[in-house]
Every structure is written in C-alpha cells, then in structure tokens.
Amino acid sequence: MRPTLRAAHKRPEHTETTQERLRRLNLTMIVPPLAAAGAVLVAVDARTWWDAAVLTLGVIAGLVVVERWTAGDTSRVALPCLIITAAVWPFGVLVADSHTAFYGITIVGPYLIPQLTRHQGAATLGLSAFVAAVGTAKLLESPDDVPGVLIRYVFIPTGVTVVATGLMFANQLFYKLMEQTRERDAELAVIGERIRFASDLHDIQGHTLHVVKLKITLAEKLLRSDTGRVEEELREVHALVSDTITQTKELAYAQRRLNLSAELENAKNLFEAAGIRVRVNREADVEESVNGLLGQVLRETTTNILRHAQATRVRITLSRSGISIVNDGAREAPLPGLSGLATLKERVGDNGGELTVEQENGRFLTAAAFPSLRSEKLPAAAREDD
Structure with a gap:
C-alpha cells in the first residue's frame, strides 16, 4: 500500500528536524550558562596563570562533553575528558587550593553515567566516592581546619555531584519519553493512513459491487423480454468494473480524487x-x-x-x-x-x-x-x- 509506506517514510525526516531543533535549544540554554559559571569560578580561584590554565582546561573538557552530548555522540570524547577533569580536581585541591576545581568533573560524570548500558548505580557511587576522597586529602595540608575542609572540599563537591547526576538521570528519562511519543505519533500516523486507505477502498469497491448486483438482477429480469437492454446493462457492468480497477490503481498511487x-x-x-x-x-x-x-x-x-x-x-x-x-x-x-x-x-x-x-x-x-x-x-x- 504505497500511501501507507510513503507516510511512514516521511516521519523520520520530521524526527530528524525535531532532534536538530532540540540540539540547538540545548546548546543555547546549557552551554553559555555553564561557560559563564566556569569562567567566574576560574577568575575567583586562580592565583597564577598556571592555575588559571589548568582550571580552564577542566571547564573546557566539561563543555566539550556537553556539546557532544547534544549531538548524541560522546563516545570519542568521553574518556579523554573524564581523565582531564578527574586530574584537575586533585590539582585544585592539593596545588591551586581551589575548592571549585571539581566543576569540570561534575559536568562530565553526570552526563556520561546515564549513557552507560549497565552498572549506572556503581558508577554514580564510584564518582561520588572519588570526589569525596580527593577532597578529604585536603586534610593533609590543613589538619587544623577540619570542619571547613569537610564542608568546602568534601560535602559541597560530593553533594553537587550526586544532585547533578540525579538531574541527568531525570533528563534522560524525559528524552526517552519524548522519543517514545514520537514513535507513537509515527505509529498513529501509519494506522490513520491505513484506515483512510481502507475507507476509500470500501467506497470504491463496495459501491461498485452493489451497483453490479443491481444491474445483474435487472438483466436477469429482462433476459427473455428485452435482450438489447440486457446487453446494454452488461456493457455498463463491464465498464463499471474497468473503471473500478482504474480507481483502485489511482488510490494505490494516491492520485484518486x-x-x-x-x-x-x-x-x-x-x-x-x-x-x-x-x-x-x-x-x-x-x-x-x-x-x-x-x-x-x-x-x-x-x-x-x-x-x-x-x-x-x-x-x-x-x-x-x-x-x-x-x-x-x-x-x-x-x-x-x-x-x-x-x-x-x-x-x-x-x-x-x-x-x-x-x-x-x-x-x-x-x-x-x-x-x-x-x-x-x-x-x-x-x-x-x-
């Protein structure tokens, strides 16, 4: 049934357009705020140009993952960006004295973990434990300020990491629901096209069959009394059947009106x-x-x-x-x-x-x-x- 196949074929084009719009929307709404927040944190925490360069590298790695995530392809950048941001956090804690150096890894980790096919819970636990363990290492340098170190380097970074990961799981669920909705829309469109096709086919062939029945009945009544009229009725039946075949072909090619x-x-x-x-x-x-x-x-x-x-x-x-x-x-x-x-x-x-x-x-x-x-x-x- 060509109309049905054509309707089903057009749907992926619409889906691609929708995904492209969502990608542009995500880039517009997510990347600029993240970049601005990262720039502010680097400006506040960096004490030397070397500190600024390393902290900026962590922010850039996080933004790269976000950009690739909006395009649906993080496979090539996932591991390098994770390594970079994971290295920037210990550098910030032990070298730059930056309690916000976890910023990059709290972008990369939450964006990558929900894309795992399994062990997502274990990955979330491992990421949180890594952030907390690195922050705890600050106690080696500042043993006299335990409450302050725990709050700034352990509780806040770990809490932000857990919350960000949870939000990304919710975001992934939302996109799955949207994808399922698009698939249902496509299925309904195909079903609607099949119903329309069946209705039109019923209009054509059902009507013809009833008319043929009527004319054949009339021809039977006139068979012995008016053979000329019988021949005329049979010619009309033949023409009607031929016309119905033509209309059925036109319907199959969506040309019938x-x-x-x-x-x-x-x-x-x-x-x-x-x-x-x-x-x-x-x-x-x-x-x-x-x-x-x-x-x-x-x-x-x-x-x-x-x-x-x-x-x-x-x-x-x-x-x-x-x-x-x-x-x-x-x-x-x-x-x-x-x-x-x-x-x-x-x-x-x-x-x-x-x-x-x-x-x-x-x-x-x-x-x-x-x-x-x-x-x-x-x-x-x-x-x-x-």
Missing part, C-alpha cells in the same frame, strides 16, 4: 435504473475546495439508499457550502450501523464541516455542510433538474 458532478450523474443513473425518481436542486455552484469530499458523501449515501431503503423518491440539494440528500422508504426500525458515513463524519469534521444523519417518519436525511464557506448573499435564482 472524486468529482461531485460525476458522482451526481452516476447517482441519478443508478436511482433511475432502480426505479427511483430523482430531483436535483442546485442553489449555487459548489466550492471547489470541498467538491471531492461532497462527492464522497453522495457516493456513500447512494450506496446506503440502494442497500437499506425501499426508496421511491430522492431529493438532492446542492449549495455553495454543502449537500443534502433526502429519501423516502427508510425503515421504521433502527438502521444497521453505517460505518461508511461514520468515517465520513470524522473526515468532514476534520475539514471544518458537519455531517448530519437523521431518520424520521420514513424519511432519511444525509447532509454535509461547511459553515465557513457559506456565502453572505443568497443566489439570485436556483436551478432544478428533474
């Missing part, structure tokens, strides 16, 4: 062949934008009248913004489920219209209207075709 005028002429011929009197009232020319959809409504209604009603009269009214079909001979009991009209009701509604189906006192009304297309002025004169 119903024409209301052709459907109107077809409906008149079918009703007359069944001995049903038809009256057509033309109040105005139908808007081109809804021509095909109103043709579908007329075709489905014609099939339902031939199948479910014992009609003797049908009145079809055309306006600029809609169509109404009224027939007599409707059953007093509730009609069986008209799935074709139910599908058309959704389709008409999706295009801003309303489909009305009413049954009362042996009369059945099917009407489709598009209020937004109604003309402000009434037509000067209406035309009626008997």
Whole structure:
C-alpha cells in the first residue's frame, strides 16, 4: 500500500528536524550558562596563570562533553575528558587550593553515567566516592581546619555531584519519553493512513459491487423480454468494473480524487435504473475546495439508499457550502450501523464541516455542510433538474 509506506517514510525526516531543533535549544540554554559559571569560578580561584590554565582546561573538557552530548555522540570524547577533569580536581585541591576545581568533573560524570548500558548505580557511587576522597586529602595540608575542609572540599563537591547526576538521570528519562511519543505519533500516523486507505477502498469497491448486483438482477429480469437492454446493462457492468480497477490503481498511487458532478450523474443513473425518481436542486455552484469530499458523501449515501431503503423518491440539494440528500422508504426500525458515513463524519469534521444523519417518519436525511464557506448573499435564482 504505497500511501501507507510513503507516510511512514516521511516521519523520520520530521524526527530528524525535531532532534536538530532540540540540539540547538540545548546548546543555547546549557552551554553559555555553564561557560559563564566556569569562567567566574576560574577568575575567583586562580592565583597564577598556571592555575588559571589548568582550571580552564577542566571547564573546557566539561563543555566539550556537553556539546557532544547534544549531538548524541560522546563516545570519542568521553574518556579523554573524564581523565582531564578527574586530574584537575586533585590539582585544585592539593596545588591551586581551589575548592571549585571539581566543576569540570561534575559536568562530565553526570552526563556520561546515564549513557552507560549497565552498572549506572556503581558508577554514580564510584564518582561520588572519588570526589569525596580527593577532597578529604585536603586534610593533609590543613589538619587544623577540619570542619571547613569537610564542608568546602568534601560535602559541597560530593553533594553537587550526586544532585547533578540525579538531574541527568531525570533528563534522560524525559528524552526517552519524548522519543517514545514520537514513535507513537509515527505509529498513529501509519494506522490513520491505513484506515483512510481502507475507507476509500470500501467506497470504491463496495459501491461498485452493489451497483453490479443491481444491474445483474435487472438483466436477469429482462433476459427473455428485452435482450438489447440486457446487453446494454452488461456493457455498463463491464465498464463499471474497468473503471473500478482504474480507481483502485489511482488510490494505490494516491492520485484518486472524486468529482461531485460525476458522482451526481452516476447517482441519478443508478436511482433511475432502480426505479427511483430523482430531483436535483442546485442553489449555487459548489466550492471547489470541498467538491471531492461532497462527492464522497453522495457516493456513500447512494450506496446506503440502494442497500437499506425501499426508496421511491430522492431529493438532492446542492449549495455553495454543502449537500443534502433526502429519501423516502427508510425503515421504521433502527438502521444497521453505517460505518461508511461514520468515517465520513470524522473526515468532514476534520475539514471544518458537519455531517448530519437523521431518520424520521420514513424519511432519511444525509447532509454535509461547511459553515465557513457559506456565502453572505443568497443566489439570485436556483436551478432544478428533474
């Protein structure tokens, strides 16, 4: 089914566009604040140009991981950046006397751990233990200020690392949910396309089969009394089947478009062949934008009248913004489920219209209207075709 395959094929392009937008959004919202915060921390803590260079290297390694994370590819930079930031933290503690040198590793670690396929908990515990152990080493230089060292070099860095890792796990869950939502959207689009295709196929072949049945029944009745008419009916059946094959091919290649005028002429011929009197009232020319959809409504209604009603009269009214079909001979009991009209009701509604189906006192009304297309002025004169 080519329409279904084409709909499924277009979806990845949309997904790629969405991912690119998310990447740009992440780069805009995450990288500048992280870079600014890192620059401030380096400016505050660095006492020499050497300290500034090493601390800046840790910040840059963290930003590189973030940039690659937004692109979905951290494999090539993960290990080098982790090694750099892991080395900057001990340098800051033991050499530069910087209690903020953990900044780089609290970016790299939380971004990389959620991407692990397993042992994420152990990796989180190991990262936190490393940050805490390096901070504790500061007690070797400052044994007289234990509370201060523990707060600045152990508790705060470790706490920030744990919180940042937890936030990244939540962020990963959010992106997984978004990906699942996109996949569900793609699946629903494919299902919707299949339903549309099945509905159109039902319109074409179901209608044709009922008409063929009607004409064959008529030919059987005339077989002995009017062989010329029988030959004419069989030729029409042959032409109808050929036309249905053509329409089915057009549907498969998404080239089919119903024409209301052709459907109107077809409906008149079918009703007359069944001995049903038809009256057509033309109040105005139908808007081109809804021509095909109103043709579908007329075709489905014609099939339902031939199948479910014992009609003797049908009145079809055309306006600029809609169509109404009224027939007599409707059953007093509730009609069986008209799935074709139910599908058309959704389709008409999706295009801003309303489909009305009413049954009362042996009369059945099917009407489709598009209020937004109604003309402000009434037509000067209406035309009626008997």
